[in-house]
Amino acid sequence: MTRLFLCALLLPALALSAPPSAPYPGGIAVIALGPYAERPDVRFRSNPVLVTREEDGWVAVVGIPLDEPTGTATLLVGDQGIEFEIEPHKYREQHLTVKPSYVNPDPAALERIGRESALIAAAKNHFSSEAPPALRLQAPVPGKRSDSFGSRRFFNGEPRSPHRGMDISGGRGTPIGAPLDGKVLLTGNFYFTGNAVFLDHGAGLVSLYAHLDSIAVAEGDVVRTGDKLGEVGATGRVTGAHLHFATYLNGTPVNPALLLVPRRQ
Numbered sequence: 342m343t344r345l346f347l348c349a350l351l352l353p354a355l356a357l358s359a360p361p362s363a364p365y366p367g368g369i370a371v372i373a374l375g376p377y378a379e380r381p382d383v384r385f386r387s388n389p390v391l392v393t394r395e396e397d398g399w400v401a402v403v404g405i406p407l408d409e410p411t412g413t414a415t416l417l418v419g420d421q422g423i424e425f426e427i428e429p430h431k432y433r434e435q436h437l438t439v440k441p442s443y444v445n446p447d448p449a450a451l452e453r454i455g456r457e458s459a460l461i462a463a464a465k466n467h468f469s470s471e472a473p474p475a476l477r478l479q480a481p482v483p484g485k486r487s488d489s490f491g492s493r494r495f496f497n498g499e500p501r502s503p504h505r506g507m508d509i510s511g512g513r514g515t516p517i518g519a520p521l522d523g524k525v526l527l528t529g530n531f532y533f534t535g536n537a538v539f540l541d542h543g544a545g546l547v548s549l550y551a552h553l554d555s556i557a558v559a560e561g562d563v564v565r566t567g568d569k570l571g572e573v574g575a576t577g578r579v580t581g582a583h584l585h586f587a588t589y590l591n592g593t594p595v596n597p598a599l600l601l602v603p604r605r606q
Contacts, residue, residue, distance in 0.1 A: 360477065366405055366408065366411070366427065366491075367405065367406075367407045367490065368596060369404060369599050370401075370425055370427075371401070373395075373397070377399050380392050381418050381419055382418075383416060383417065384417045385403050385414075386406070388593075389545060390402070391403075391543075391590060393473075393544075403416060403591065404590030404591045405427060405593065406593045407491055407593075407594065411429045413425075414426070414427050432491035432492050432493060433489075433493075434492060434494075435494045436494075437494060439578055440578075443496065444496045444497045444501075453532055454533070457529075461531065461539075464527040465592055465594075468591075469524075469541055471543045472543050473522075473544060474521065478548070478588070478597070479520045481518055481520050481586055482516075482518070482573060486508075486509050487509070506585045506594065507585075508585055510583055511583060512582060513573060514554060514572050514573065514574075516569050516573075517573060518567045518568065519564040519566055519568045519569075520566065521542050523540035523563075524562070524563050525539070525540060525541075525564065526539040526540060534549070534552065535551060535552045535578075536551075536554070536555065536577075537550060537552075545590055546588070547589040548586070551586075552576050552577050552584065554571070554574025554582075555571050556571040557569045557570055558571070
């Protein structure tokens with residue numbers, strides 16, 4: 342691998358469709374690559390990265406894992422390494438009370454969780470060759486959006502993994518719309534997420550809708566922006582009805598707020 346000892350150009354905004362660059366754990370680094378003749382092969386931590394074309398050349402849109410150390414990181418472009426800086430970011434704590442079975446599952450539940458984890462991991466890491474039609478998403482429901490992404494969570498006083506999505510308020514039965522064109526990767530009822538839908542938007546951009554009351558699509562369905570995916574509910578590990586909305590880039594969860602079209606002031 343050839344390492345380029347220069348700082349990558351991190352771009353705050355490249356076009357109307359591009360998300361802002363927020364190069365911190367759980368964020369997105371938007372990195373200019375230059376005018377390659379063809380779409381370059383780009384990888385971060387061995388995972389393929391979404392690459393889109395802009396007026397001045399190709400751009401990598403890199404999801405940064407929540408547990409990624411801050412400091413200098415390397416993006417692999419073909420056989421060349423481009424360095425960029427990952428900035429520190431502080432997340433808050435979140436304390437929740439749920440049924441004890443969702444904190445310390447019994448052996449049967451653990452077996453179920455293990456089976457489901459493989460399916461869910463495959464969906465999150467899915468990478469299709471076709472690029473997304475856009476890189477900004479419409480809100481799947483119109484409710485209040487939480488800022489709990491990345492928060493360190495305690496269930497019944499016990500520490501668990503950070504929150505990897507955005508909770509959006511909504512009463513049971515509220516319709517959920519696709520935020521962008523895509524294809525249904527996976528649906529089902531899972532132990533922690535309850536009724537859930539995963540969408541593939543292309544090139545490693547995947548979205549998740551969890552805790553649904555009902556599901557209105559099937560695996561393999563092609564959906565357009567605004568198509569109904571299901572209805573808000575309270576299935577799985579929840580404290581009440583809401584939509585858990587998550588987004589993934591190159592297999593890692595990133596803050597959905599960075600991809601959503603900004604609210605009108």
